[in-house]
């Protein structure tokens with residue numbers, strides 16, 4: 001046994017953060033190479049996780065290789081901290097590394113996400129870990145990995161442009177609304193995972209470290225801080241994000257990504273922020289401001 | 302029954318220095334510093350703990366080796382590193398396969414930077430697998446007292462001014478050649494005392 005393999009931290013038999021040290025080292029080496037070649041998919045020999053694929057095993061392995069005892073972890077699924085997926089991943093890390101958790105984007109040092117980038121701007125040193133179901137942006141055009149690897153090697157992305165332009169010909173616009181491909185650092189075409197295209201501009205020149213883990217396909221890739229992220233588009237059809245006519249029914253935001261929710265059994269609908277921490281924080285701030293105004297006007301009266 | 306492993310010895314019979322006191326948490330902390338160093342090139346990232354390093358390795362160099370290297374990563378050591386107690390220490394604590402061939406090394410450790418082989422002698426990765434390139438760990442005298450260079454690229458907001466001391470005169474012209482291989486190319490982590498500084502292949506340097 002190697003000297004580093006002998007240490008098991010917890011009485012219940014888990015290694016810290018579940019993974020053995022050998023696996024962490026391998027993933028850590030892959031993460032450093034991923035940051036050195038922005039947008040390029042680094043293959044890694046992941047181990048099987050105690051969760052089924054589709055539950056974010058790739059993201060979990062990346063988080064487990066990064067996280068330490070001083071970290072504060074936030075886990076979101078579609079912007080919400082309280083969905084089954086987010087709750088089970090958060091519990092997993094509380095069990096295997098006893099880490100502090102939060103719902104606040106601002107307080108988190110590591111954020112694991114499925115399908116959203118938080119609305120609250122990230123800061124330097126924060127790590128955003130994306131769960132990736134399908135890392136290959138060229139998969140629909142070319143299912144063979146031997147071929148897509150060549151296409152990335154020689155930056156042969158013309159076929160992808162053609163596919164997008166077929167949309168323009170058919171619908172008069174680019175139909176893709178999520179998992180919208182982008183060129184990273186002017187070189188590698190990358191799948192941003194199934195985030196809405198609304199979130200693509202947030203990836204660009206972001207001060208935080210963005211890491212992507214695909215469990216089934218065993219790929220890791222990254223967008224370093226302060227890196228160009230150019231969503232594919234055309235001169236006559238520039239990239240545009242989703243917009244909404246109204247504002248969030250709960251916090252009044254006009255700048256966030258909104259979900260339509262049904263509010264009663266007669267089919268009434270309203271639009272609310274998909275990012276629950278962002279929305280709750282804004283509501284709390286508004287309530288506090290209103291209380292302060294009420295207090296002042298009460299004193300004046 | 303308790304098995305007591307014998308105290309490991311170096312080739313000259315002296316007892317080897319220990320590895321990490323806490324292999325799990327020490328490796329995590331050092332890796333996190335390395336991640337930050339590669340993500341934000343050109344910043345001196347101090348480690349939050351020090352290590353008893355075997356000569357001629359500095360604390361940061363030793364810690365980085367323990368964190369990233371193992372039996373899966375053939376490594377090349379420069380002559381000064383190979384001749385010190387570091388060689389036996391790396392073999393014992395990392396299970397590290399040491400090789401003479403720079404062109405197949407996953408890692409290279411240089412403590413005598415002035416006598417480094419040229420960068421193109423290391424593994425640049427393959428066009429379809431550029432991640433297989435050599436990562437060089439280069440121990441330098443200073444991050445601030447050498448000739449001034451200007452760095453730009455991913456991870457740097459605007460540009461950064463760096464003055465690494467103790468590199469061979471050809472280093473930055475070799476770095477330009479390395480850039481031309483992109484997406485292939487070597488990556489560098491400089492160490493100085495107890496701090497790290499990343500130089501991934503994406504960074505353009507004006508000397």
Ligand SMILES: [Zn+2]
Pocket residue numbers: 248249250251252253272273278279280282
């Ligand atoms: Zn809202």
